[in-house]
Amino acid sequence: MVVTLGLLAGTALAGPKGGGKGGGKSGGGGGSASGGDAGEIEMDPNSGGGSAAGSAAGGGGDEIEMDSDQGSAAPDLSADLGLADQQNVTVKEGPVKKTPVSWKDIVVVVRKPFLKVRRTELFPFVGVTMNDNMIRHEALGGEFAYYLTDVLAIGVEGMYMVHNFQEPYDLVARQARRLPTLNQYNWQTALDFHYVPVYGKFAVLDKKLITWESYFTAGIGVGQSEVIPRDTHYPGFTNFLIQPNIGANMRFFLAKWLTVNIGVRDYIFVDKFEPTDRVMYPTASLASAHADSALINNIMFMAGISFWLPTSFEYTTFR
Amino acid sequence: MMTKNYVLAALLGLSLAGTAGADPASVSGGRRLNSLHSDVAVRHRRLLVKHRFEATPLFESTINADFQHTVGGGLKLEYHLSDMLSIGVIGVYGTSLHTSLVDKLLTGPAALPNAPDMRQPSQEQFLDHLNAMPIHGAAYVSLTPWYGKLAAFSSAFVAFDFYFQGGVSFASLTGNCPNNICSDMAPGQPRPNPMGGENLPPDNDPNNDPPLNTGGRVGLYLAGGIHVFLNDFLALDLTVRDYAFSDNPSGADFNADRFVGTNSKTGEDDNRFLNHLFFGAGVAIMFPTTVKRTP
Numbered sequence: 306m307v308v309t310l311g312l313l314a315g316t317a318l319a320g321p322k323g324g325g326k327g328g329g330k331s332g333g334g335g336g337s338a339s340g341g342d343a344g345e346i347e348m349d350p351n352s353g354g355g356s357a358a359g360s361a362a363g364g365g366g367d368e369i370e371m372d373s374d375q376g377s378a379a380p381d382l383s384a385d386l387g388l389a390d391q392q393n394v395t396v397k398e399g400p401v402k403k404t405p406v407s408w409k410d411i412v413v414v415v416r417k418p419f420l421k422v423r424r425t426e427l428f429p430f431v432g433v434t435m436n437d438n439m440i441r442h443e444a445l446g447g448e449f450a451y452y453l454t455d456v457l458a459i460g461v462e463g464m465y466m467v468h469n470f471q472e473p474y475d476l477v478a479r480q481a482r483r484l485p486t487l488n489q490y491n492w493q494t495a496l497d498f499h500y501v502p503v504y505g506k507f508a509v510l511d512k513k514l515i516t517w518e519s520y521f522t523a524g525i526g527v528g529q530s531e532v533i534p535r536d537t538h539y540p541g542f543t544n545f546l547i548q549p550n551i552g553a554n555m556r557f558f559l560a561k562w563l564t565v566n567i568g569v570r571d572y573i574f575v576d577k578f579e580p581t582d583r584v585m586y587p588t589a590s591l592a593s594a595h596a597d598s599a600l601i602n603n604i605m606f607m608a609g610i611s612f613w614l615p616t617s618f619e620y621t622t623f624r
Numbered sequence: 625m626m627t628k629n630y631v632l633a634a635l636l637g638l639s640l641a642g643t644a645g646a647d648p649a650s651v652s653g654g655r656r657l658n659s660l661h662s663d664v665a666v667r668h669r670r671l672l673v674k675h676r677f678e679a680t681p682l683f684e685s686t687i688n689a690d691f692q693h694t695v696g697g698g699l700k701l702e703y704h705l706s707d708m709l710s711i712g713v714i715g716v717y718g719t720s721l722h723t724s725l726v727d728k729l730l731t732g733p734a735a736l737p738n739a740p741d742m743r744q745p746s747q748e749q750f751l752d753h754l755n756a757m758p759i760h761g762a763a764y765v766s767l768t769p770w771y772g773k774l775a776a777f778s779s780a781f782v783a784f785d786f787y788f789q790g791g792v793s794f795a796s797l798t799g800n801c802p803n804n805i806c807s808d809m810a811p812g813q814p815r816p817n818p819m820g821g822e823n824l825p826p827d828n829d830p831n832n833d834p835p836l837n838t839g840g841r842v843g844l845y846l847a848g849g850i851h852v853f854l855n856d857f858l859a860l861d862l863t864v865r866d867y868a869f870s871d872n873p874s875g876a877d878f879n880a881d882r883f884v885g886t887n888s889k890t891g892e893d894d895n896r897f898l899n900h901l902f903f904g905a906g907v908a909i910m911f912p913t914t915v916k917r918t919p
Contacts, residue, residue: 439725502776503777505784507784507785508666508772510769512664512665514665582733
């Protein structure tokens with residue numbers, strides 16, 4: 306019985322994963338993750354042999370999987386080399402140039418672990434403004450994005466913002482006897498386009514592999530700012546803003562339906578500020594009509610968790 | 625018969641125990657795992673930093689400085705003790721540029737007056753109280769817990785790693801406030817009466833006090849960055865650094881006690897522990913220029 310158990314166990318460990326390797330770049334280009342740097346053979350320590358065999362055809366587990374073989378037949382490099390030689394003989398005349406074969410010539414093609422095409426991303430996030438050291442805005446928002454392809458998406462975002470003053474705001478008032486002219490941002494919304502040109506993976510403490518990607522965003526939207534009156538006896542006024550935006554973001558894949566996103570966006574707009582000689586324009590409408598304008602780059606850092614619908618996906622190509 | 629059953633049961637138990645003991649990693653929570661379970665994440669990996677010396681000429685600039693931007697160039701020297709741990713030093717020489725806040729206080733409708741007016745500082749008083757940071761640097765320990773590679777546009781493939789640093793920062797702060805501007809030799813103290821008799825009360829004017837924001841500083845250093853390897857020995861090095869130490873960049877009264885210096889009653893000082901954020905970009909050169917690989 307012990308011998309039988311041992312034989313069974315040995316069979317399970319030695320058995321092939323099943324399924325041929327198929328297209329070298331199956332899964333939308335995951336192969337290039339290792340193809341560019343020939344020689345590094347990577348593996349996911351979490352993908353057990355048994356589970357890998359079961360998931361070979363249909364989009365498997367959440368982990369990165371590795372093709373450890375090319376079919377039921379045992380790989381034989383010398384046989385392949387011989388076959389290549391025969392083909393050369395039938396096609397070409399003349400001397401055959403043999404290329405030395407080493408482990409560097411073995412390319413492991415890892416399927417892309419996360420597909421986004423025809424999926425919707427729900428991205429609640431928090432954000433904070435980065436480039437104004439007098440007033441800081443904290444934002445709570447969300448974004449819906451639909452992926453037309455695996456690298457291109459269209460989405461809608463919106464956020465609500467609150468503000469607080471920073472140390473230089475008080476310093477300027479107290480030390481230089483000047484009251485800064487500031488606007489607060491109330492809300493903004495935009496139509497965005499996302500493009501994903503960069504993807505990669507990294508190992509954490511040489512144990513756990515995490516895949517990630519970087520994507521760029523460009524969009525156009527509207528928002529509202531509100532003048533903070535230097536003298537509170539005067540009323541403030543609001544501005545309706547046209548806000549193009551550009552951004553760069555990173556996405557880390559945790560599960561088939563869950564990612565962590567961080568990013569930086571630059572909202573570019575022309576804002577209207579309280580006129581310097583406010584005493585001349587006591588009402589909000591007068592002050593707005595004589596407001597000072599300036600081009601603003603409002604750079605925000607955002608972080609959040611994305612939920613993906615449908616919650617799973619299927620590969621459409623062979624491994 | 626009973627003895628035989630006991631022997632068989634004992635043998636079975638021993639064999640199972642032996643199996644479990646022979647490969648404890650093969651079963652985890654009832655799930656069968658293969659030998660990859662306990663393996664490293666990446667085999668045949670290029671050891672791009674281990675036991676290598678890194679020299680990085682770099683450019684650095686402040687992020688969101690209040691009054692004076694510091695931009696400059698420097699050098700980072702680092703030795704990687706292992707794949708994840710390294711030690712190094714960094715030194716930067718920089719020059720100062722006015723921020724837009726200072727520009728607004730010097731020109732335009734909100735400009736400061738040319739001569740002191742009430743409690744407003746003059747432009748000269750304001751500028752002469754600002755300090756500069758011509759030299760700064762740090763000695764640190766660096767941890768590189770993440771490494772990986774990325775594909776850009778499915779055509780360019782590069783290796784990268786993320787690192788985090790912590791250590792001791794140092795900085796040399798300079799200023800130039802001449803005696804005719806910073807004329808109060810005893811800020812916050814009663815003044816001698818030139819006519820004789822009792823001392824006069826403090827002038828309560830911080831704009832003529834010495835700024836007390838120059839000299840050497842030692843503090844905390846924190847940083848995080850990324851190496852993007854262009855080849856086996858060259859890498860783009862992008863870092864955000866925080867040199868945190870005691871400072872009073874404006875050189876003016878911060879704690880509202882109407883003079884610059886330490887308040888003997890409250891113990892508060894206008895210098896306070898401040899973060900000085902910098903962004904740095906450099907090209908790291910690794911020595912030796914060839915790399916080894918893991919098994």
